[in-house]
Amino acid sequence: MRKVVSSFVASIALVSTLSAADFYATVDGEKITKDDVAMALQDPRINFEKLPKNAQKEVLEQIINRKLIAKDAIKNGIEKDKTFEKAINKMKEDLAFQIWQKNELESLKFTDSQKKDFYEKNKDKFVQPGKLNARHILVKTEKEAKDIIKQLDKASDKEAKFIELAKTKSEGPSKKNGGDLGEFSEAQMVPEFSKGAKSLNPKSYSKTPVKTQFGYHVIYLKDKKPSKSLSFKEVEGNISQILIGNEYNKKAKELADKLRSKAKIVIK
Incomplete structure (x- = not known):
């Protein structure tokens, strides 16, 4: 001691x-x-x-x-305890797989030519989605939405009026920010809302209410950025990871299938 x-x-x-x-x-x-x-x-x-x-x-x-x-x-x-022995054997299996996996992944290398070839064949997958930047006013009825549009039609400063109405008429958390939703991709919003926002020109608002599952929206589009194709340099790192992942999965499956064909497997 x-x-x-x-x-x-x-x-x-x-x-x-x-x-x-x-x-x-x-x-x-x-x-x-x-x-x-x-x-x-x-x-x-x-x-x-x-x-x-x-x-x-x-x-x-x-x-x-x-x-x-x-x-x-x-x-x-x-070390002679049965629980200890069982735990050690389990750890050995897990560690053996992890090190095998690490070694396999590190052994996989791809040339610039292979990466560029993959890029050319999958250009449609390397597209940055379009972005919308908008405000909205959400109300329960179509009549309320139409009344808001009429008030906007009469206003000289459309965005200032929109912000004012959003703070006083809109439902939901964005009202305190004048209905500001910030920048978002089409996929982030329900389809009806995205379609309504995308149809507008920057600095304009909905002329008819947009109905969604949440109610009726009046949308003010601040700005929109079109989708764009990403260059090879922008996605080269991602391509490397995709190719490595695909090749690793292929090799792992081939080896597993070979081993399974020789093993006695019983699934209860």
Whole structure:
């Protein structure tokens, strides 16, 4: 017990910020590294080195305690425990697959020619959707919507009037911002709304109410950007990932099919 306590105290004495040796402390000569700390924190959003000194020390103390107890358990034969053996075998399987997968993915390389060929054959997939920027006024009845349109028709400053009416007449959370919906793609809105907004010219509003499942809308289109085809350079990284993913899936399926043909599989 005295040996364990002295080892613990010696380890704590080394607690500090990350040293040039790239470890935080040692337990009987075994280093406590960044990986040990990351596993203890179990949250990649936490930056250990930005934690207060007392919090860093507490994390390291927990890691040291775990290492000492784990070593003691191994010394006393925990590896012979059936639960331990079962867990180790499961971990081996998972780790074997993960490393095999990592090695396979890293081995897959594609030339510029292959990537450009894929791009040319799939140009229709590399299109940036058009964007709409609009305000809206949402009301329950068609009559209310038509009354709002009449008021807009009479206004000299259409957008200012639209904002005023949105704040006083519209339903829903956007009313406080004058009905502003910001920029959005067609797919983000229900089809009827997107169709109504897209049919307008910038700086114009609906002349007839647009009906959706939410009620009746009057739409003011601030701006719209047409869809555009993306260049090869813009999507080269994505193409690499697609090609790697496709080839990996193909190889994994071929190997799995081969192994399954030789295996005895029973699904209950």
